[in-house]
Structure formats: structure tokens, C-alpha cells
Amino acid sequence: MTEPLKDCLDRLRAAAQAVAGTIRIMEVCGTHTVAIFRHGIRSLLPANLKLISGPGCPVCVTSQGFIEAAVQLAGQQGMIMATYGDMMRVPGANGNLERARANGARVEVVLSARDALKLAQHNPDAEVVFLAVGFETTAPATAEVVLSAHRNQVRNFSVLAAHKRIVPAMLALLADEQVAIDAFLCPGHVSVIVGSDAYRPVVASFAKGCVVAGFEPVQIMCALAELAEMMAQRRPALDNTYKVVVTGQGNRRAQEMIEQVFEPGPATWRGLGRIDHSGLHLKRAYRDWDAFERFGLSPGAEVEIPGCRCGDVIRGVIDPPQCPLFGAACTPAQPVGPCMVSSEGTCQAWWKYQRVSA
Amino acid sequence: MSRTVPKDDSSDRQSTSAAPARLEQIVLAHGGGGELTDELIRSQILPRLGNEILNRLTDAATLELGGVRVAMTTDSYVVQPLFFPGGDIGRLAVCGTVNDLAMAGAEPVAISLALVLEEGLDGRTLERVLESIAAAAAEAKVQVVTGDTKVVEHGKAEGMYITTTGLGRLIDGVSLGHDQVRAGDVVLINGSIAEHGLAVLSQRKGLSFASDLLSDVAPLAELANDLVRRFDGVRLLRDPTRSGLSGVVADLAGSSGLSVEIDEKAVPLAPPARAAAELLGFDPLDVANEGKFVAVLAAQQADAALDLCRQHRFGGQAAIIGRVTDRQPPMAELLTVIGGRRIIQKPYGEELPRIC
Numbered sequence A: 001m002t003e004p005l006k007d008c009l010d011r012l013r014a015a016a017q018a019v020a021g022t023i024r025i026m027e028v029c030g031t032h033t034v035a036i037f038r039h040g041i042r043s044l045l046p047a048n049l050k051l052i053s054g055p056g057c058p059v060c061v062t063s064q065g066f067i068e069a070a071v072q073l074a075g076q077q078g079m080i081m082a083t084y085g086d087m088m089r090v091p092g093a094n095g096n097l098e099r100a101r102a103n104g105a106r107v108e109v110v111l112s113a114r115d116a117l118k119l120a121q122h123n124p125d126a127e128v129v130f131l132a133v134g135f136e137t138t139a140p141a142t143a144e145v146v147l148s149a150h151r152n153q154v155r156n157f158s159v160l161a162a163h164k165r166i167v168p169a170m171l172a173l174l175a176d177e178q179v180a181i182d183a184f185l186c187p188g189h190v191s192v193i194v195g196s197d198a199y200r201p202v203v204a205s206f207a208k209g210c211v212v213a214g215f216e217p218v219q220i221m222c223a224l225a226e227l228a229e230m231m232a233q234r235r236p237a238l239d240n241t242y243k244v245v246v247t248g249q250g251n252r253r254a255q256e257m258i259e260q261v262f263e264p265g266p267a268t269w270r271g272l273g274r275i276d277h278s279g280l281h282l283k284r285a286y287r288d289w290d291a292f293e294r295f296g297l298s299p300g301a302e303v304e305i306p307g308c309r310c311g312d313v314i315r316g317v318i319d320p321p322q323c324p325l326f327g328a329a330c331t332p333a334q335p336v337g338p339c340m341v342s343s344e345g346t347c348q349a350w351w352k353y354q355r356v357s358a
Numbered sequence B: 001m002s003r004t005v006p007k008d009d010s011s012d013r014q015s016t017s018a019a020p021a022r023l024e025q026i027v028l029a030h031g032g033g034g035e036l037t038d039e040l041i042r043s044q045i046l047p048r049l050g051n052e053i054l055n056r057l058t059d060a061a062t063l064e065l066g067g068v069r070v071a072m073t074t075d076s077y078v079v080q081p082l083f084f085p086g087g088d089i090g091r092l093a094v095c096g097t098v099n100d101l102a103m104a105g106a107e108p109v110a111i112s113l114a115l116v117l118e119e120g121l122d123g124r125t126l127e128r129v130l131e132s133i134a135a136a137a138a139e140a141k142v143q144v145v146t147g148d149t150k151v152v153e154h155g156k157a158e159g160m161y162i163t164t165t166g167l168g169r170l171i172d173g174v175s176l177g178h179d180q181v182r183a184g185d186v187v188l189i190n191g192s193i194a195e196h197g198l199a200v201l202s203q204r205k206g207l208s209f210a211s212d213l214l215s216d217v218a219p220l221a222e223l224a225n226d227l228v229r230r231f232d233g234v235r236l237l238r239d240p241t242r243s244g245l246s247g248v249v250a251d252l253a254g255s256s257g258l259s260v261e262i263d264e265k266a267v268p269l270a271p272p273a274r275a276a277a278e279l280l281g282f283d284p285l286d287v288a289n290e291g292k293f294v295a296v297l298a299a300q301q302a303d304a305a306l307d308l309c310r311q312h313r314f315g316g317q318a319a320i321i322g323r324v325t326d327r328q329p330p331m332a333e334l335l336t337v338i339g340g341r342r343i344i345q346k347p348y349g350e351e352l353p354r355i356c
Helices: A003-018 A030-038 A064-074 A097-102 A113-122 A139-151 A166-175 A189-194 A196-206 A217-232 A252-261 A284-289 A310-314 A346-353 B010-016 B035-049 B089-103 B123-140 B195-203 B221-230 B244-256 B271-280 B299-310
Strands: A023-029 A049-056 A079-083 A106-109 A127-134 A157-163 A183-186 A209-212 A238-240 A262-269 A273-282 B061-065 B068-077 B106-118 B143-152 B160-170 B186-189 B234-238 B259-263 B294-297 B319-325 B332-335 B341-343
Touching (some): A003 A217, A023 A030, A023 A166, A030 A217, A049 A166, A064 A079, A064 A097, A064 A127, A079 A097, A113 A127, A139 A157, A157 A273, A166 A273, A189 A196, A189 A252, A252 A262, A273 A284, A310 A346, A346 B341, B068 B089, B089 B106, B089 B123, B089 B160, B106 B123, B106 B221, B123 B143, B186 B244, B186 B299, B195 B271, B221 B234, B221 B299, B244 B294, B294 B299
Parallel strands (some): A023 A049, A023 A183, A079 A106, A209 A238, B259 B332
Antiparallel strands (some): A262 A273, B068 B160, B106 B160, B186 B294, B234 B294, B259 B319
């Protein structure tokens, strides 16, 4: 263990000891969740510190109705569906994109929105639809391709968008009486775009500590130490420990791009339900590139998956092993709920790195 | 069948009595070499075709022919693109098959070559692949002794597919397998991980990203044969191909009844591979290798075996990366760089790049 890491771990242990009862810290972002598991950070934490994996895995919170619309669309003649890889296996009410591909649909995995637009330009005879999901991290890239498609009048390209905003979801969680969270480890990537000031309402309205951190083990450990110290001193505050890339204001240019193309509106989160202002919807001016408009689609209804407690996992009400399906009916090979599908999903991270309860 | 899956008490019985489970539909991940591939083999192939040799599910089958012990293996290659940094489908086909023989403790003798070509394939492409096959075969000291050529209609294959079958002579006195592994043994790898999978992915349609990564594809028989000839304490050789180091280590714990502890600090991983894996959201331990083997061997022979590897051109970065313990229940664990612990699980199948 390096010196800085050991220092932070010592600070964390001292602060946790000074707190009577359990400290419940939510790591909001799926990349943090995986980093925490992959580096074995949980195995080093004090017994009274509980990490809760939050709603920051974009795949996990994408509504079933949206997947349903995507699967339906993928099956249409002359269609190429371009998607981020981990959307492939997310179950809708009737199958998923992986099955659609096995049944002959053209579904292409892309790494970026720009690659999806290129796909449209290279296949002028096909309709290319980009499955635009993710938080403020990926929304600017979607905005950019919509603007580019608009500028160059690329007519065989559109986006099926389900972008979401993270702060309204955090506020909604805190307003939920079933959910007990003492502090937040705030996402690194999202914060590059929205800026650390975006979390001020969390501190101001709910008196919960917020620390923005990077993804290295030492950065995570030090942020946890700081949050525990805030708890011990009963002084919740906002801090940004990822100043190399995150500023208070965030990336103004990316924000402007989002504002130019999208407007905030209600969105349905799997597990959390409908949350006002938490979605990003394409503005009317770009409706020609809006796949919902273009193909006359509406997101299907939310259907409860029997037995699946993904919603409770995302809200931190239970840990994955407490779900009756976990590891039995629901595994990465046969996922029932979305939390088991994504490599950043809480259930998959538990299954992969920590089969037994912590 | 070039797959090893953890032994299961029921596999013998399955092959004779239980009716095969119904398979709804093949998805790509069934070919990914992970848990889903295991399931396909277990639920569909073994119940119908299982026998004493096949049921072992080793990289290569071992048979006795007129008093001579031989190893036999077969593999199909469908890699896209056909040419990737550090290699191509032809070199991959030769090396993959030769390596599977070597993992069984056999010296490669001969291979077959079956080509499925797509109508319209550029003649120059075929020439390049054949030249690469010739070069790799010469390097691996095997001859192509039989073959087959088929052409399918345009659109029915992506350029070409290759199937190679290999025949090898088992080295005298060598007996490798999960049942040979003992507590106290150490785990050795001949070099840095994750380069093949990431190099191929870096070139894949729609996924291209800038990278200096080269595939590690290489014929390992010379080094692996040397190792088992010189050290009687070698218990097991496995090549961490499609399901990566995770797959080999998880199988080892699953099949030997012993626990394995891998020290992350000791696992060689080049910075470009680390960066690319991070970009794609992959665990480097899960990513495919084509020029690596994992050896489990007696601890007292570890230093000498390491020296032998390091003198070979495919073993310069060889390292001892872990050890076998008798901790129960059997588990594969990673001791992480920061001193934490977590389990090592076999990947599910096809790697899916994450969103952000």
C-alpha cells in the first residue's frame, strides 16, 4: 500500500471510530462502483462504514419501456441500431437487443455517438438509429452529432434518446423516506461536465456531505475519509478532490451544447420511477432527428419484473444478495434485472467480485 | 474441444442418462469462451457426444495409438478484422492450435487446414494469409499435412474462416491436469496480459481507437515443451485465451478443489493495455491472450522455471503471479495492488464496451 493511500485509510478508520452507528455513503457512479470492487476497497473499510451503490449506471436505470421501443425499432426492415455495448443484454418486456440481433436485426456496437453518425454516412440506404443513453457525460456527444446531422442534413440518422441528469435523481433519493444516505461520493466523469457546484443543493437542502473524486483507489479512499470526517465533525460540506479535470462551473461549452439540443423534462428511471426535471428531451427544432417522432414511437409501459428488486438495490434499500433472484435466477449469463446486465451494474459487480455478503 | 470447464460430478452421468436441456437460440456470447460457452457444451454437446475423453474438456484430447500417446485438438477462427496489429487470422490459426497441443504437454507434429472462403475475396488477401500461415508453421516447426477448401456465396462469410486441427506427440512421463495441482504450488505466466483482445478490438468496425497495442499471438510449444521436459514439478499448463487470466484461474479453483491467490502487483500488464482496458471498461484479467500460458508448478522449481522462461523470446517478462492454497471453500482471489481482496470470476462471454 502506498503512503498516501495508507494515510487516507488511517484517517478513514479514525473518523469512522468517532461516529456512533453506521456511516452510509452512496457512491453515485457506476464507474466508482466497479473501481471499488475491482481494487478490493470494500475489504479494507471499517466495519461501520457501508457503501451503497447508487443510480449512476446508465444502463441500469434505463426504463424497460425504452428498451421495448428500441427492440421493436431494431426489428424493422432496413434499420441499423447503433448502441453502446452494455445496452445489448438489458431485458425489455419482450427480449433484448442481443436476441433481436440473433433474430436478424442489425445491431452495431459503437464506442461513441460520432461512430453512429459515421455508420449512417457509410450506409446511405439504411436508417441508422443511435440509442442515446447516459448522464451528462454522454449527452454532449449526442448533442454534437444531432447538431452535425442537422448541419449536414444527414437524413437517415436519428437518435432514440433517454439521457438523464444525475442531480435531480440524488435529490429524489434523499426525499424518499425509505432511503437512508449520510453522504455522497460524487461522480468524476459527470462532474467534469456539470461542475462540482451542481451538488450545492444536496448540501444546502439536505445537509449531506458531497465529495467529487477520481477513480484511482487512493482518490476514492481519500474522498471516503473526508466524508467520514465530515460525519464525525457533523459538518457536511461540498468538496472537489478531482480538480485536475473538474471545476466548480464545469464544462460550459458542453453544457451549452446540451442546452442547445435538449430541454429538461420528466424521465422514468428503472427502480426509481418518474422524476421531474431528470430527463433530457430533444427540442422541437431537432425533431427530424428524434427517432420517437420519426417512427411514431412512444416508450412502452413499465412492467414490473416479478421478484426483481433492482429498484431497491439502486436506492440502497437492500444489498444485491438480499434479492431472492440474485445469483440463482439472475446471473450475468441470464440477467433478469438491469443491475445484473451492465458491467457497472451493482448486482453484476457483487456477483463478479464479491459473491458473499460483505 | 478447445475448452476447459470446471469438472462437475454430473457430467459423466449427463452424457448417458439425462435428456439434454432445450436450447432456445444461439447468441453471440455462446461463442465467447465464458460461462455461456461452458453451459452450451454442458447442456447440448456432452449429453449427446460425451465420452471418457471428451468429458475431460481439456485444451487437447490425449489418446493412445498403438502404444504411442498423442494429443489432438481443433479450433475454428472467425476473427474480424482478418489483419490486426501484431498478427492475422492465419498466424492465429497456427499458433492457437499448436498452443493447445503444447498445453497438453505435447510436441506439435502436424496440423490440418480447412479454409472457408467468401465469394469475392480479394486474391491478395488470401495470398497474404497463406504466407502468414507458412511463416507461422515454420516458426512453430509443424507442417500442414492435409486440408480442405470451400467457397460460400458472397455475404455468407466475412472474408474467410479457418479451421485447424493439430496432432502432437505427448512428451514421455508428462501428466498435466487440474488433479495434479497441490497446495503450495505457484502460478507462473510467461508475460504481459490482455494485449491480443485489446489489439483486435482496437481495429474493429465502429470501435476503432488509437492505440500502440500489438497482439501477442505466438507459438508457445518450444518454450512450453522445454518447461515440462526440464521440470517434473509442472502440474498444469493452460493458455488464457478467450476468457483471459480470470477464466484460467477461476477454472483452476473450480476443478482442483483448491484455492488460488493471484497477486495483482505481480501480473505483467503494459501501460497501453492498461489504458485501453480502462477506456473500454474491461478488466484486463478478463481479456484474451494468444501468446501466453499459465503454468502451475511446484514452488521449489519456481525460480529455475522463471529463469528458463526469461531466456526465451516469448518469456522475457515471465513472472510468478500467485499461489495455490488449501483454503476452503475453493476460491480464486485477487490480492489487489492496494492490499485489498476480491474474488476472480470467469467472464460471462462476449465483452461489451461500457457506455462511459
